[in-house]
Amino acid sequence: MKSAVIVFPGSNCDRDAAMAIEKVTGAAPAMVWHQETELPEGTDFVMLPGGFSYGDYLRCGAMAGVSHIIPAVKAHAEAGKPVLGVCNGFQILIETGLLPGALMRNASLHFVCEKAPLRVENANTQFTSGYSTNREIVIPIAHHDGNYFADDETLNALEGDGRVLFRYASNPNGSARDIAGIANERGNVMGMMPHPERAIDADHGGTDGLALFESLLGSA
Amino acid sequence: MKARIHVYLKPGVLDPQGAAVAGALKNLGFNEVESARQGKLIELDLTGDDADAAKARVEDMCQKLLANPVIENFSIEMA
Numbered sequence: 553m554k555s556a557v558i559v560f561p562g563s564n565c566d567r568d569a570a571m572a573i574e575k576v577t578g579a580a581p582a583m584v585w586h587q588e589t590e591l592p593e594g595t596d597f598v599m600l601p602g603g604f605s606y607g608d609y610l611r612c613g614a615m616a617g618v619s620h621i622i623p624a625v626k627a628h629a630e631a632g633k634p635v636l637g638v639c640n641g642f643q644i645l646i647e648t649g650l651l652p653g654a655l656m657r658n659a660s661l662h663f664v665c666e667k668a669p670l671r672v673e674n675a676n677t678q679f680t681s682g683y684s685t686n687r688e689i690v691i692p693i694a695h696h697d698g699n700y701f702a703d704d705e706t707l708n709a710l711e712g713d714g715r716v717l718f719r720y721a722s723n724p725n726g727s728a729r730d731i732a733g734i735a736n737e738r739g740n741v742m743g744m745m746p747h748p749e750r751a752i753d754a755d756h757g758g759t760d761g762l763a764l765f766e767s768l769l770g771s772a
Numbered sequence: 773m774k775a776r777i778h779v780y781l782k783p784g785v786l787d788p789q790g791a792a793v794a795g796a797l798k799n800l801g802f803n804e805v806e807s808a809r810q811g812k813l814i815e816l817d818l819t820g821d822d823a824d825a826a827k828a829r830v831e832d833m834c835q836k837l838l839a840n841p842v843i844e845n846f847s848i849e850m851a
Contacts (some may be wrong), residue, residue, distance in 0.1 A: 618836070652842075656788075656844045659786065701785065
């Protein structure tokens with residue numbers, strides 16, 4: 553499994569993402585700068601990390617969503633290969649149109665930084681097969697704009713198709729229907745606000761995020 | 773030529789920043805404020821002198837980057 557982590561100016565979870573991938577696969581991912589126009593040959597998995605790309609100018613993820621590497625990421629997704637976006641990466645996937653809806657300012661207006669209890673809503677996906685449905689896990693969150701919004705038709709479609717993968721047990725940001733993570737229709741693109749890459753080590757924030765990387769990448 | 777673009781949240785989309793602004797105005801004694809909505813103003817300096825053609829291009833810019841059509845509407849003034 554060859555992985556790539558896209559690095560934007562202002563990404564700050566790119567190295568955490570690389571650590572998580574390396575821990576599970578034994579192989580360090582390629583770190584791909586946003587000005588590249590192609591992914592390394594043979595890339596199987598692409599991760600868009602958290603952070604504050606372009607200082608969150610205009611809208612979170614808007615500038616990164618039109619950067620040079622994005623057409624290659626879209627082509628990768630359109631080929632049916634897996635893409636994971638975490639936090640700012642989720643915002644970027646939404647801005648590119650690879651995932652539906654919008655992520656708005658938290659309803660409280662506060663930046664939230666805490667350990668968030670989540671419920672696994674659908675363990676029957678390539679991103680969540682290492683969990684069991686309805687299992688409660690704890691994953692750190694740290695964001696100002698994680699308030700998931702979509703019209704009712706989109707929300708109903710997401711729920712009806714089992715594309716809500718994670719839900720907050722205690723809604724920290726006002727997200728519609730407590731949604732914390734969703735997948736696209738084809739099931740190969742997933743975005744979530746919580747940071748599974750920050751929960752891969754018992755000494756640092758717990759290990760509940762590890763199963764996500766193991767689901768996708770297989771254990772080392 | 774200048775284009776002035778207003779980007780604002782669609783009706784019905786919760787605007788927590790607007791609500792905070794309205795709350796702060798009330799705290800200052802401006803009790804007539806019923807609600808506030810907060811948006812963005814973007815000004816572009818453009819080359820060329822065909823206002824209609826320029827406006828069509830600016831509309832494309834709004835669709836592709838300046839507004840998020842899921843949650844925002846926009847309006848364009850050419851000057």
